[in-house]
Amino acid sequence: MTRIVFALVPGVHLLDLAGPAQVFSTAAGLGHPYELCHVSERADVPSAQGLTLRASTHWPALGAGDIVVVPGWRRAPGHPPAPVVAPATARRIAAHHAAGGLVASVCAGAFALGQAGLLDGRRCTTHHELQDDLARHHRSATVVRDVLYVTDDRVVTSAGIASGIDLALHLVAARHGPATAARTARAMVVYARRNGDAPQAGAMLRHRAHLSDAVHRAQDLIDARYTSPLRLTDLAAAAGVSERTLTRRFTAATGLTPLRYQQELRLEHAERLIGQGTTVEAAAHAVGFTDARMLRRLRLRSRIPAAPTAAPAATADSVVLAAST
Known part of the structure; x- marks a missing residue:
């Protein structure tokens, strides 16, 4: 069983969370054992869209094969670079990566990975409106612009909102093969896309962008x-x-x-x-x-x-x- 732990921040964007969660949930329905967990510093997490979510305040035990995902939240461009997650949360994210685990972010979630020290010396991306801020606040990182997602040493960052689906499909393809990712995308009625900066998608994905x-x-x-x-x-x-x-x-x-x-x-x-x-x-x-x-x-x-x-x-x-x- 692979745990997918979503670390939620107040003001979380629903699609930043729901997109990747749906991908892993759909893959689980195809026979791949995923367990989705949602954690936060407080049990009630208000979303940017007005819906309050309920999360656990206790992190589950994680292994190297598990994944931590930080969805984005409403953050105005130019906002001061105050800590975006509690120090304890940042330490948990960093410790998971240090133990061999994979961490990922959607949109502004990249700032939490930066707070955890995981962007130093690495390539990364975020929503196009936040790229300048990310580059300014994390000068040792290389911010890649105009791509859907970037992978660098078990740190995967994606652009805004719907690109979290592309990120999660990429992770499913990496673990279970492009055919599984294609079937997952088909079940969700979305295109199985790849990052333009990554190696070209294989034929299994490249020729799946249809609904027949x-x-x-x-x-x-x-x-x-x-x-x-x-x-x-x-x-x-x-x-x-x-x-x-x-x-x-x-x-x-x-x-x-x-x-x-x-x-x-x-x-x-x-x-x-x-x-x-x-x-x-x-x-x-x-x-x-x-x-x-x-x-x-x-x-x-x-x-x-x-x-x-x-x-x-x-x-x-x-x-x-x-x-x-």
């Missing part, structure tokens, strides 16, 4: 078995539609046929292996190609800007995906 359940079901199967030949008939059965309908909807939703999507997954995984020192031949076999020729062709094609082409025919993947390996 049939295509998502087919992608789930390809994601789980991308190294194996997959019959289009099996994909269509999993999606609950005909082969022709699946290919048409898949192409419209992702810009790829099912075969191209599977090849893109294989290529990404192979590139990761090659970057770690694996030979092209070994990487090709590891991701499901029978030899390295197809992998070499895909690598070459990925480096050449593609000319506009007509949409593929509805029967382009007529028998078996990855048959030409």
Whole structure:
């Protein structure tokens, strides 16, 4: 069981809290054990939107695998840099990180991490209206502007309000894989997005920004078995539609046929292996190609800007995906 501890400050923004909380709660509903806890210096916590929240005044025991999240609160730009949390709370946040745990913030929550000494020498971000203040009050930090979130040595800071959802989806992807993050995002009816300053999102996330359940079901199967030949008939059965309908909807939703999507997954995984020192031949076999020729062709094609082409025919993947390996 992983504990997600939300440290609440008076004036907390509801979406700063509710967005990440919903992500972890949804992931728990998909079978990943998360326990959400809410702590504060006082039991009653007024929110910026007028709703009073109830929190525990006692912190639970935390392990290195647990996460502490500080949601943002209403803070006017230029506000004096007075301590934003009690010294005891700041010490708890710092101690959790020192023990190997991960700490995160949404919006003005970055100031609490700064008070805990966790921004010194690290990259971070916050809401665009507060970035100048954060840089001024924490001069040893590097404030990254115009991004959704920044990670630096188990310190994850995000921009304002809804970006807390992106931060939490990133943490779910890091722990359980991008397919789980994509399913979590789909259940929440949000795009599975990544920070523009981070490495590019994988194909599992990049092609999930649609609302076609049939295509998502087919992608789930390809994601789980991308190294194996997959019959289009099996994909269509999993999606609950005909082969022709699946290919048409898949192409419209992702810009790829099912075969191209599977090849893109294989290529990404192979590139990761090659970057770690694996030979092209070994990487090709590891991701499901029978030899390295197809992998070499895909690598070459990925480096050449593609000319506009007509949409593929509805029967382009007529028998078996990855048959030409």
